[in-house]
Structure formats: structure tokens, C-alpha cells
Amino acid sequence: MTEQTAQRIADVALGAAALGAAFFIVRTPRLRRMAIGLAMTALTGAIPTWLAREAQHAWVQSAHREI
Numbered sequence: 001m002t003e004q005t006a007q008r009i010a011d012v013a014l015g016a017a018a019l020g021a022a023f024f025i026v027r028t029p030r031l032r033r034m035a036i037g038l039a040m041t042a043l044t045g046a047i048p049t050w051l052a053r054e055a056q057h058a059w060v061q062s063a064h065r066e067i
Helices: 003-027 029-061
Strands: none
Touching: 003 029
């Protein structure tokens, strides 16, 4: 078995496991509510923080430089 074939098989197995987990979460009301809550926390907390940090970094990197 080549490394490329092994990688493809691993990708398919991980994809199938992810789809199975997603299906299970969608079908279970308690897990679905928890997933929605975690997604909302990420959207209202982590993502804006990351965007602000990236904007600040870009601002610093675009500062006037002496030639």
C-alpha cells in the first residue's frame, strides 16, 4: 500500500466518522442545543477577538517605514 492510498483511506474513514457524529448530534436534541450554544459562543466571542487581533496586526505591519 502506498502512502497516498493510506492517506486517502484515512481521509475517508475520518470523513465518515465526522458525518456519523454530525448525524448523531443533529438527531439528539440535547446535543443539538449544546452544539448551537457552542457555535453561538464562538461567533460572539472567539471570532470577533481573532478579527480584532488580525486587524491590529495588519495595522502595525502597514506602518510607515523609512527607506
